[in-house]
Amino acid sequence: MSTDELADHVAQLSLIDHHVHGVARGPLDRAAFEQLITESDRPMMSTFDSQLGVAIRRHCAPLLGLEPLVSADAYLEARSALDESELSRIFLTATGVSDYLVDTGYSGDLVTSVDELAQLSGSRTHEVVRLEAELEYVAEHESDVSAVPDAFLKRLESRTKGAVGLKSIVAYRHGFGFDPSEPSRAEVLTALDRWYSNRDRLSDPVLLRWLLWTGARRGLPLQLHVGFGDSDLQLDKTNPTLLTEWLRRIEPLGTQVVLLHCYPYHREAGYLAHVFPHVSFDLGLTTMYVGARAATVLAEGLELAPFGKVLYSSDAFGPAELHYLGATLWRRAITAVLGGFVAEGEWSPADAGRVAGLIGRENAVRLYGIGG
Ligand SMILES: [Zn+2]
Known part of the structure; x- marks a missing residue:
């Protein structure tokens, strides 16, 4: 495979965008x-x-x-x-993405639903369920604190019937510096009492780590927002190495943890993916925001990470340009990085083609049990 052939191979790759949101509904x-x-x-x-x-x-x-x-x-x-739906059709049908894994827990009323995204794109769509949003839903409908733990388990079971993964935004609500142990039922009930009495946003570290443990016990891949995001988070609290002890403790459960975005901690994410069999990560959102620098950042992500532990996502939300751009910039970046290794005589063209396929598609097929 020549460098041109590698570029063709990557251009033809049918991608799985494993973390994305809908496109804008209105103009x-x-x-x-x-x-x-x-x-x-x-x-x-x-x-x-x-x-x-x-x-x-x-x-x-x-x-x-x-x-x-x-x-x-x-x-x-x-x-x-x-109009926005014409724009969505133009950009979504040009992404070359076969499957979108849609996080429905963020501003769902502003963007298309999982089914609408499938209709506009002609691609398959799958839901990823946000843990915090589900507990907030239960709290709205259950006035008896002592009934909440069971009600939450029931809700999670029904919401995840057709879902392919879970997601947590503990990075936003508290950061990763939480006690890694699983809270007892008594601790959870005390924390629920506290939360019910003030009804602030869900940010209690006991409740957040209860959600993480409950999510990890559910067995579906568990996505965690890491690093770069909006001004609602404090970046230094989202360094994924702060999760190390928690990752050790949940390892026996066998649940896969997927670190999302990761910038500027993509090297730390690569290290965690290197040492822990149950950790993978992506550079979604990052690839898009760093634009012409995408190849450099992607190359840094690939320094320590085993190639079976890196995934593609756009993390697009809103304008369909972002769904297209995530895929386009990723294809350009992976071609430049792996093509560079081949040009330097360090990698075989066959290795480059195979690894591009792993990251763009096959790792997600294996992890989420979809596509094929
Ligand atoms: Zn997202």
């Missing part, structure tokens, strides 16, 4: 679009002046019949001539 004006291409929720100068903004002008403009790197104004003007 996005300039302000709404610009707000969805940054992780900040504060008013900013044009968010187009960023790696992601340039990548949209470079890679998405041609799909709207524009030259690569047209101005942001020209891009947005062409975009505004189409």
Whole structure:
């Protein structure tokens, strides 16, 4: 396989996007679009002046019949001539993704449902269920604190019947510096009492780690947000090495843990995937946001990680450009990185092609038992 053949092979790869959200339901004006291409929720100068903004002008403009790197104004003007569902069809059918694993726990009313995403994209979709959202649902419907633990287990069982994974956002709600032990029923009930009396956002570390343990016992792959995200998290508390003792303790359960995004801790994630058989990770969201630097970051992620432990995701939310861009930038980055190893005489072309297939598809097929 020559470098050109590797690029062709990667371009043809049918990807599994193992962490993604729906596309925007309604029309996005300039302000709404610009707000969805940054992780900040504060008013900013044009968010187009960023790696992601340039990548949209470079890679998405041609799909709207524009030259690569047209101005942001020209891009947005062409975009505004189409409605959101037409845009979604254009970008989603160009991603080359066969299966989307959809996290339904974040702002679900703003974006398409799991079924709608399947209709727009023509791809298969599967649900990933958020633990915190399910406990919040139970708390809304159960006034008796002592009934909550059983009600939650029941709810989890019914919600995960057709689901392929679970997700936790403990990184946002507390960070990873929690007691790694499983809380007792008495501790959980005391914490529930406390939460029921103030009804703040669910951020109690006892309840959050109870959810993690309960999720780990459910046996489905458990996704954890790690590192880079919006201003709601404190980055230094999301270093995945803080999870080391918890990972050791849940290892006998046999549940797979998947670390999502990971930047700037992708090297730490690679280390954890290296030493623990039940840990995998991705660079979703990161690949998109670092744009022209995607190959460098991906190469860093591949320093220590076994190649069977790295997955592809976009973590796109909202504009369908992001679903397309995640896939496009990943294909470019993996081709550059693995093609570079081949060009240096360090890897065989066959190895490069095989590893691209593992990361883009086969690792997710094995981990989630989907696709094939
Ligand atoms: Zn996400």
